[in-house]
Amino acid sequence: xxxxxxxxxxxxxxxxxxxxxxxxxxxxxxxxxxxxxxxxxxxxxxxxxxxxxxxxxxxxxxxxxxxxxxxxxxxxxxxxxxxxx
Amino acid sequence: xxxxxxxxxxxxxxxxxxxxxxxxxxxxxxxxxxxxxxxxxxxxxxxxxxxxxxxxxxxxxxxxxxxxxxxxxxxxxxxxxxxxxxxxxxxxxxxxxxxxxxxxxxxxxxxxxxxxxxxxxxxxxxxxxxxxxxxxxxxxxxxxxxxxxxxxxxxxxxxxxxxxxxxxxxxxxxxxxxxxxxxxxxxxxxxxxxxxxxxxxxxxxxxxxxxxxxxxxxxxxxxxxxxxxxxxxxxxxxxxxxxxxxxxxxxxxxxxxxxxxxxxxxxxxxxxxxxxxxxxxxxxxxxxxxxxxxxxxxxxxxxxxxxxxxxxxxxxxxxxxxxxxxxxxxxxxxxxxxxxxxxxxxxxxxxxxxxxxxxxxxxxxxxxxxxxxxxxxxxxxxxxxxxxxxxxxxxxxxxxx
Amino acid sequence: xxxxxxxxxxxxxxxxxxxxxxxxxxxxxxxxxxxxxxxxxxxxxxxxxxxxxxxxxxxxxxxxxxxxxxxxxxxxxxxxxxxxxxxxxxxxxxxxxxxxxxxxxxxxxxxxxxxxxxxxxxxxxxxxxxxxxxxxxxxxxxxxxxxxxxxxxxxxxxxxxxxxxxxxxxxxxxxxxxxxxxxxxxxxxxxxxxxxxxxxxxxxxxxxxxxxxxxxxxxxxxxxxxxxxxxxxxxxxxxxxxxxxxxxxxxxxxxxxxxxxxxxxxxxxxxxxxxxxxxxxxxxxxxxxxxxxxxxxxxxxxxxxxxxxxxxxxxxxxxxxxxxxxxxxxxxxxxxxxxxxxxxxxxxxxxxxxx
Numbered sequence: 001x002x003x004x005x006x007x008x009x010x011x012x013x014x015x016x017x018x019x020x021x022x023x024x025x026x027x028x029x030x031x032x033x034x035x036x037x038x039x040x041x042x043x044x045x046x047x048x049x050x051x052x053x054x055x056x057x058x059x060x061x062x063x064x065x066x067x068x069x070x071x072x073x074x075x076x077x078x079x080x081x082x083x084x085x
Numbered sequence: 086x087x088x089x090x091x092x093x094x095x096x097x098x099x100x101x102x103x104x105x106x107x108x109x110x111x112x113x114x115x116x117x118x119x120x121x122x123x124x125x126x127x128x129x130x131x132x133x134x135x136x137x138x139x140x141x142x143x144x145x146x147x148x149x150x151x152x153x154x155x156x157x158x159x160x161x162x163x164x165x166x167x168x169x170x171x172x173x174x175x176x177x178x179x180x181x182x183x184x185x186x187x188x189x190x191x192x193x194x195x196x197x198x199x200x201x202x203x204x205x206x207x208x209x210x211x212x213x214x215x216x217x218x219x220x221x222x223x224x225x226x227x228x229x230x231x232x233x234x235x236x237x238x239x240x241x242x243x244x245x246x247x248x249x250x251x252x253x254x255x256x257x258x259x260x261x262x263x264x265x266x267x268x269x270x271x272x273x274x275x276x277x278x279x280x281x282x283x284x285x286x287x288x289x290x291x292x293x294x295x296x297x298x299x300x301x302x303x304x305x306x307x308x309x310x311x312x313x314x315x316x317x318x319x320x321x322x323x324x325x326x327x328x329x330x331x332x333x334x335x336x337x338x339x340x341x342x343x344x345x346x347x348x349x350x351x352x353x354x355x356x357x358x359x360x361x362x363x364x365x366x367x368x369x370x371x372x373x374x375x376x377x378x379x380x381x382x383x384x385x386x387x388x389x390x391x392x393x394x395x396x397x398x399x400x401x402x403x404x405x406x407x408x409x410x411x412x413x414x415x416x417x418x419x420x421x422x423x424x425x426x427x428x429x430x431x432x433x434x435x436x437x438x439x440x441x442x443x444x445x446x447x448x449x450x451x452x453x454x455x456x457x458x459x460x461x462x463x464x465x466x467x468x469x470x471x472x473x474x475x476x477x478x479x480x481x482x483x484x485x486x
Numbered sequence: 487x488x489x490x491x492x493x494x495x496x497x498x499x500x501x502x503x504x505x506x507x508x509x510x511x512x513x514x515x516x517x518x519x520x521x522x523x524x525x526x527x528x529x530x531x532x533x534x535x536x537x538x539x540x541x542x543x544x545x546x547x548x549x550x551x552x553x554x555x556x557x558x559x560x561x562x563x564x565x566x567x568x569x570x571x572x573x574x575x576x577x578x579x580x581x582x583x584x585x586x587x588x589x590x591x592x593x594x595x596x597x598x599x600x601x602x603x604x605x606x607x608x609x610x611x612x613x614x615x616x617x618x619x620x621x622x623x624x625x626x627x628x629x630x631x632x633x634x635x636x637x638x639x640x641x642x643x644x645x646x647x648x649x650x651x652x653x654x655x656x657x658x659x660x661x662x663x664x665x666x667x668x669x670x671x672x673x674x675x676x677x678x679x680x681x682x683x684x685x686x687x688x689x690x691x692x693x694x695x696x697x698x699x700x701x702x703x704x705x706x707x708x709x710x711x712x713x714x715x716x717x718x719x720x721x722x723x724x725x726x727x728x729x730x731x732x733x734x735x736x737x738x739x740x741x742x743x744x745x746x747x748x749x750x751x752x753x754x755x756x757x758x759x760x761x762x763x764x765x766x767x768x769x770x771x772x773x774x775x776x777x778x779x780x781x782x783x784x785x786x787x788x789x790x791x792x793x794x795x796x797x798x799x800x801x802x803x804x805x806x807x808x809x810x811x812x813x814x815x816x817x818x819x820x821x822x823x824x825x826x827x828x829x830x831x832x833x834x835x836x837x838x839x840x841x
Contacts, residue, residue, distance in 0.1 A: 128589060476612070
């Protein structure tokens with residue numbers, strides 16, 4: 001799980017083009033949006049694309065999306081339970 | 086003070102059919118044009134309803150008497166049919182002999198054709214498809230219109246997302262006021278494309294079922310396609326030639342949210358200012374407005390912003406207002422011109438198109454649009470709103486002639 | 487349209503070193519592969535780290551050129567008006583290719599949003615908090631000219647309108663180059679870009695790109711030059727072009743010999759040679775002739791680089807050697823006529839004066 005979270009962090013960095021940021025700089029439980037990494041609504045859509053392309057997970061409901069995308073930890077947990085790829 | 090600008094002819098095509106009369110009749114009959122697409126080839130065709138024009142490209146080419154070898158994209162075919170209706174009612178020799186602007190609008194030009202051929206475009210070699218390479222430009226339809234109808238106007242093509250053809254209209258009025266041209270044909274065209282559908286779907290704001298503008302449970306927009314054009318000229322020019330004046334183009338405003346690349350300011354400050362300034366130019370106060378044809382896409386963001394602006398601006402003097410997008414879908418670059426024509430025709434016929442599919446007001450606003458067809462009323466002034474990506478807001482005011 | 491407007495500032499990110507100090511810095515840049523790309527700049531100067539990470543090259547260079555221009559003029563804009571042939575082509579291509587490859591599933595919204603033609607305008611409004619008039623023209627090689635025409639209209643609409651930001655921008659991509667090659671846009675033979683205009687016996691030209699912005703104003707104070715008149719010509723014949731030039735001069739009270747410099751948008755394509763000759767032949771030996779597309783390449787809004795160069799020449803009273811085709815009498819440049827010829831056959835005339 002720890003290794004997987006590093007992989008996921010790198011995927012987030014690549015997908016959102018967070019230039020100069022390293023996986024270890026992202027806290028597992030820090031909020032991704034708002035104050036945390038300062039991501040916005042378009043980033044959340046990009047992260048949903050990441051989930052779909054890399055893990056075959058399609059999130060249709062916006063409220064569920066918000067819950068899943070709270071933090072790296074919540075994303076990792078969700079992926080573990082729902083991944084199709 | 087410069088002379089009044091009037092609308093002296095109009096033509097359109099949408100999911101409701103070809104022609105202003107057919108469209109208004111569909112609205113009176115509460116017949117929506119939304120359905121699963123028959124002509125757009127997409128894996129999503131059974132998933133989303135859309136406002137697709139009920140003709141194949143071949144059928145449109147037949148109506149226009151085109152040779153089978155024509156190079157027109159679906160976008161251009163829609164544009165030609167809409168313009169054909171306008172020109173039936175106009176002395177085309179006059180348009181050919183006196184100074185004229187043709188101001189067209191598009192968001193993706195002939196993408197509907199290009200997306201099918203793109204793998205060929207970027208593969209080695211050549212073929213018959215090269216004649217379509219330039220159809221991707223939005224200006225292609227503009228030049229197609231001029232060429233097909235033998236016009237030699239000053240041409241311009243505008244692209245400001247969903248407010249594009251509303252901008253075409255106000256540019257035409259401004260050109261006439263400053264004496265650049267005597268008349269202007271203004272409007273826009275867009276055909277459904279996989280590019281646009283998947284683009285909006287990537288933003289997760291496309292509804293599967295018919296859209297529900299201003300409803301608490303709205304779930305996104307329906308895409309549509311179409312084209313519409315209006316002829317603008319000065320009042321004296323129209324009167325001199327004995328033209329029927331459909332309406333006075335009494336006010337307009339283009340302003341920008343300067344808030345976010347795609348989302349409107351949540352309190353609708355941009356929409357508020359734009360409507361306010363359009364009314365100011367027309368010398369109107371809120372209680373003068375009889376009907377607002379709202380942008381009303383039924384996306385979460387648009388409707389709360391636009392609704393807030395309408396509520397703040399009109400307060401107790403709330404006019405009839407509705408979004409006609411549940412009839413046509415969101416026709417993007419054509420929407421401003423199509424809805425300008427709906428607004429004018431409604432004023433002429435003394436009706437208000439209903440806002441279909443509305444059930445429950447948004448909790449934040451408790452704002453209720455006009456949900457039933459209203460008939461036999463006297464409307465003197467209307468507003469038509471078009472708001473696009475990039476914070477591009479346009480409001481148009483038309484007054485009874 | 488004859489409506490004089492002042493140029494208060496100009497900024498251009500181009501294949502030449504035009505941006506850094508607002509002049510044509512040495513060394514002159516050339517290329518041997520049939521296309522010229524802009525000299526990339528530090529785009530973080532005007533764009534926040536959060537915003538910049540998703541932006542395509544076109545957005546970055548256009549926003550930067552626009553913001554720099556406003557900064558040079560020291561004004562906030564009363565309107566933002568631009569022209570672009572294709573907007574952010576790379577974003578459009580990216581979305582389209584992914585859509586085809588991924589069979590319409592799991593697509594990135596960023597490419598779609600930024601492929602919208604008015605995305606640069608939206609960003610500029612956002613960056614400047616300019617809630618005023620905002621417009622984008624997309625009419626092939628007349629896109630920038632139509633933006634200028636709209637700026638003339640806007641500045642004629644009353645006291646509130648003092649400063650308008652006007653720009654033209656387009657980018658070159660590999661796919662764009664490939665696709666346009668199929669309809670004969672580019673020269674088949676290998677050549678150095680600086681020799682482009684000598685290769686005027688074959689078809690085609692070289693590709694280019696750039697973003698050039700101007701602050702146009704009703705206010706003459708600190709103006710660098712004046713745009714006296716603009717004429718847009720849809721596919722003129724050679725005679726129509728000559729008549730339009732004659733009419734433009736006449737309506738501004740000028741004779742051909744009053745034009746000190748003819749700046750031409752000639753691009754090496756044999757098909758444009760007659761039109762270039764016809765325009766040049768209207769002027770006697772005292773009028774100098776210069777050209778610019780061997781420096782910026784040809785693209786839909788190349789005339790915006792041309793206007794940048796015209797403004798540079800008028801404000802510095804110096805014609806860069808690398809642009810000169812004919813020396814002329816060596817007079818001070820008080821009146822400059824730019825004639826842009828384009829691949830599409832459209833043309834434009836811009837009459838400028840010094841301040």
